[in-house]
Amino acid sequence: MNNRFKDHFSKDSTAYSQYRPGYPPDLFEYLASLTKTRHIAWDCATGSGQAAYQLAGYYDRVIATDASSSQIAATTSHDNIDYRVATAEQSGIDDASVDLVTVAQALHWFDLKAFFDEVRRVVKPGGVIAVWSYNLLKIAPGIDPVIDRLYHDTLQGYWPEERERVERGYGDIPFPFTPVSTMPVFSMTADWSLPHLLGYLGTWSAVQRMIQETGHNPVEQIGQALTRIWGDPDKPRPVAWPLSIRVGYNP
Structure with missing residues (x-):
């Protein structure tokens, strides 16, 4: 197991899911349209399996790995998904066996050189890797500034440094x-809904870190402000996150 693994999500895997x-x-x-064959997809850092579950509709077999055993335990079983506890850098997958690798909102936690070496090892020639991230959500003009202040002001100093990669859309x-x-x-x-x-x-990892270090939950505080703006808390509102995606072929 790679000792660089920083586990920010295992403590509440059920909530994450x-x-x-x-x-x-x-x-x-x-993504499936880009691969020559659809035998095996590897969803790396699968979390609770959101991406793996959708890949299972296109590939004969999906290998879904995560370094957190708690996250794997929170996944939903599927006939053609093989869930495994493994790091991104040491997957245990066979050489040149994978058609597609996906990494959803997790690349910023990896040892990038070691991970990309692993991708080149397990992906077939001409196979595909796709990585994506998302930053702040958008709901409505009255609501978004409250969440922005939580993110930028209240949680300043609690975000891990890797978060900057997400803010830049993995572009650098x-x-x-x-x-x-x-x-x-x-x-x-x-x-x-509001709940x-x-x-x-x-x-959010920064929220969990703040609670751990201070005993204060900042979400409870903004919940009061959002309730005044939202109205009926059970009334759904549309939420959107633009995705930043990078896709490439293995030579």
Whole structure:
């Protein structure tokens, strides 16, 4: 097990599974269209398996790995998904066996050189790697500034340094693969009640760190402000996250 693994999510894997948003189905349809064959996909750092579950509709077999045994325990079983506890840098997958590698909102935690070496080892020649991230959600003009202040002001100093890679959309990360020539634009969308939104905010790693270090939950504080703006807390509102995606071919 790679001793660089920084576990920010195992303490509340159930909440992570319950509140994290799902990825758009057309993203997986697009990625599957890029691979020559659809035998094996590797979803690396699968978390609670959101991406793996969708990949299972396109590939004969999905290997879904995560360094956190608690995250793997919170996944939903599927006939053709093989869940494993393994790090990104030491997957245990056979050489040149994978058609597609996906990393959803997790690349910033990896030892990048070691991970990319692992990708080149396990992916077939001409196979595909796709990595993506999302930053702050957008809901409505009165609500967004409250969440922005939580993110930028209240939680300043509690975000791990790797978070800066997400804020830059992975744009400055060396990506040693042949990029696809054109990329569609994808966004995550959801319709959430206020309790669901607050549950999601509670899964932020900086929120968990602040609670651990101070005993104070900042989400409870902004919950009062959001309740005044939201109105009926059970009324769903549309939520959106633009995705930053990098896709490339293994030479």
